[in-house]
Amino acid sequence: MLLIDLGNFTPGLSLAGGIVIGVAAAVLVLFNGRIAGISGILGGLLSLPRRDMTWRVAFLIGLIGAPILAALFGMPAKADIQASWGEVLVAGFLVGIGTRYAGGCTSGHGVCGISRGSIRSLVATLTFMAAGFLTVFVTHHLIGA
Template identity: 75%
Template sequence: MSIDFAGFTPGGSLTGGLVIGAAAAVLVLFNGRIAGISGILGGLLGQQRADAGWRIAFLAGLVSASALASWFGRPLAADIQAGWSEILIAGFLVGLGTRYASGCTSGHGVCGISRGSIRSLVATATFMASGFLTVFVIRHLLGA
């Protein structure tokens, strides 16, 4: 096993984590809402659209942040070694898991655990274990 030290960015990762935590705290303190992306998007697509303004603003900020970061010289590029069929299947499975878990990693991992939610702790542990198992199977058992 080798570590990609060129991609090792503890300063940027720490800063990103602090910004995500601050955004979650601001949203819950000033709006009383949890910063779970699936819940924010689901509420926007659902029947009740009375609170669409803050949802649209949050999602617009989420999408525009990467463009803004690239504009300031930090291009955000991912080397995805999968075809469209794999990406679509993975996206479907993530969406299915999100529905079964009543939330996604951002809601459970960042917001739920910080509130002391046992359900969020179990969900986040399950997300992580599933990810570890998937990488292990693909890299070591399937030889990809």
């Protein structure tokens, strides 16, 4: 049986967030010719020679600053991470390796690639999602049981 936690069910805010993400991705590609994939944006800052740093830094400041700004207006984000720092770091490292092999991350493939009709992005996003579903199933139902 599917149960919805109505205390945390926020379809209006979720829709607004999705619209903002979509508009931001569209603006970036229309005015800058760039895909809004976080791994590519951050990777461009870490690689040498560093080109077009201004928009990359501005994008990352917005990414980090938006939840801070929302919290100032009384909309705190709740994060209940049930993992140790070591587990989070290992998971982040594995995600980084995966994005390298996939040629991008879920934001680039899932938001921008699929909207452009990229079959490669569709396959990558389905693979990301399947791996996430499998990980949750194994950790919550097989290992955690």
